[in-house]
Amino acid sequence: MPITRKAPRELPVLLLLLITTLIMGIFVPAFRTESNLTALGESAAYIGILACGEALPLFTAGLDISVGSTLALASCAAATVLMLGWPWPIAAAVGLFAGACAGWFNGMLITWRRMPPILATLATFLIFRHGAGILTRDHSYGPFPHAFNRIGSSWVPVLLLIAVTLLFTFLVQRATFGRWLLSVGGNEMAARLSAVPIEKVKRRAYLLCGLCAGLAGLIVMAFNNTTQASVGQGTELDAIAACVVGGTRITGGEGSIIGAALGAVLLALLRDAFVLTGRPVSQYGVITGGVILLTAILERLRRANTNLQEETV
C-alpha cells in the first residue's frame, strides 16, 4: 500500500460516465424514454454481472475468455428445463448450476492441470458454445412463462447488478478471500510463501465467474424471451473491457469490483448512444477498442510515475 493517497481507481470511469450521461440526457430526447432506459438497464446489468465475475480471475492475474460461451450454455440449460414445464425457480437454479459447473471446469483446468488461463479458457470458449449448439441442435427456445421473464423486466436486472456488486465488493475488500485473491495476483510466490491456498483461491475465483455468467445468461434470456446457443457472442470482450476501464490491472493484483460495474454501465451507455444516434451496432467495436486502449495508456502513465525502473526493460 502506498503511503500517499492517490486518486481512486474508479475516478476516470466515473467522470466519463457522468459526462456521457449528461450529454445524452440533455441532447438526445430518445434517451430519456422509459423503454430506452429499461433496455439500457438490462444491457448494463448483464455486462456488469459478467464483469463482476470476470474481475475475480483478472485479480489473480488470470483471465476467463469463456464467459460468453458459459452464458450461452447456462441459458440453454435453463431453457431446456423451462420447456419441460418445470417451475421457473428450478430452471433458474439449473442455469446457475450449469454456469458454476463451467466455471469449476475452467478452475480445475487451471489449477489441477496447471494450464495457462488464456489457453484453457480459449479451449472452453469453443467447447461450451459449440457443445451447447450440438446438444440443442441449434434449437431456438421460447417464449418463456411470464413468472420467469420477471428476471429480465423493469428494474430487476439493475437490482441484481447492485446486489452482485455489493456482495462482491464486500467479498474482495472485507473478506479474507479477497485479500488472498489480490495477493495471488500481485505476487504468486510471495502469496505461496505466506501460506495462501493459491489453488483453492483460483478455483473459487473461476467458479464465481462462471456463476455470474450463468446469472447473466438468465437475465439475457428472460429479457429477450428467447434463447439459443449463439446468444451472447462477443460478450467476453465487453466483460474484459468493463473490468479494464474500471481500473482492474490485467496483469493482476489490483482492481475494484465497483469499477468493473461502473465500466459495464459506461460501455452499455456508449452502445446505447451509438444506436440512438443511428449508427450500426457492428461499428460499436471502435468504441470498445478505443476505450480499452485509452485506459491501457492511462494505466501505463500511472505506472510510469511509480516504478519506472522495473517496467521500462
Added chain:
Amino acid sequence: MSKARSLPPEAGVALVLALIIAFFSWRAPDFATWANIRLLTKQSAELMLVSLGMTFVIATGGIDLSVGSLLGLSGMVLGIVLIHGGSPLTACLAALGVGLLVGALHGVLIGRARMPSILVTLASYAAARAGATMVYDGGSISAIPLSLNELFDNTLFASLPVLLWVSVIGIVFCWVLLRRTSFGRSVLALGGNRRATYLSGVPTAHIELLVYMLSGLCVGLAAIIDTALKATATPDAGQYLELQAITAVVLGGTAITGGQATILGTALGVAVITVLLSGVRLMGMEDRVGWFFVGVALLLAVEAQRGWKKKGDI
C-alpha cells in the same frame, strides 16, 4: 528444460495428425482423394501464413488477438482501393500496408511503451473489425478482378497449387528466420528472459516491433489470398482466425509462455486444424462439431505440452 527429452516437440502433433488423417480416410467419403488434398492445401495457406506470424509473437511471450479482425480490415481496404480505380497491385500493397501499419502500432505500444500485448491487441481486435464494417458501410465488395483470383487459383511447377508453394516458401523463410538468424535467436531469448536479453545488449523494443510487424505483414498477405480466392471482400472475413492461429501454434508445441518455438510444429498444427474442419464437413456434420473438436484438440495439446515443461516451477 528437463534433462532428457527424447522426443522432439513436434512428435505429439505429428501423431495426432496421422490419427486424424487415418480416421477421416476411413470414415469420410472423398477425403483421401487428390482433389480434396489439393483443396486442403489451398484452404490452409491463409491460416498457415497467419500462424507463422503468430509463432514469432508467441515466441516472445506475447499474443496477437487482432489477426482475424485485421484480416477483415485489410481485405476491405484492398476492395475499396479497387473500387476507386486502383490497380490490383496498388490494392495489394495497400492491404499489406494496413497490416504492417497496425502491426507497427502494436509493436510500438507493446515493445516501447511496455503495455500488455493482450490488452493492446484486444483493443484492435474490436476496433479493426468495426473499421472493416465502416470501410464500405457494412457491405461486401465483389469487384475483385479475375486476374487476382486466377493468380492464386493456378498451379505452378509440377502442377501443384500456387498456394501450396506460398505455404512452403513461408515455412522455409520463417524457419530460416527463427533458427539461422540473430533476429530469431533474439526473439527466443526475449521470450525466455526479457531482462537478461535486454541487459546483454539486445534492443528488445526493436525486436518486438519487428515481430508484430511481421505478424501484421502475414495477415496482410493472408487477406490478399482470402479476398482473391473468394473474389469478394467481406467485412466479417477472418472470424475466429485468431483462435485457429493460436490453437495451431500451441498444438505444434510452441510454449505459450515464450522462449521456445517450432515452425515445423506450427505447420503441422495448421494441417491438423484444416483436416479436422474439412473432414467433419465431408462427413456431413455442421461446422460447430469441427469447432468443438478444435477446442478439445487445444486442451489435449496443452495437456501434452505441460508434460514437457519442468514441473513445480513455483
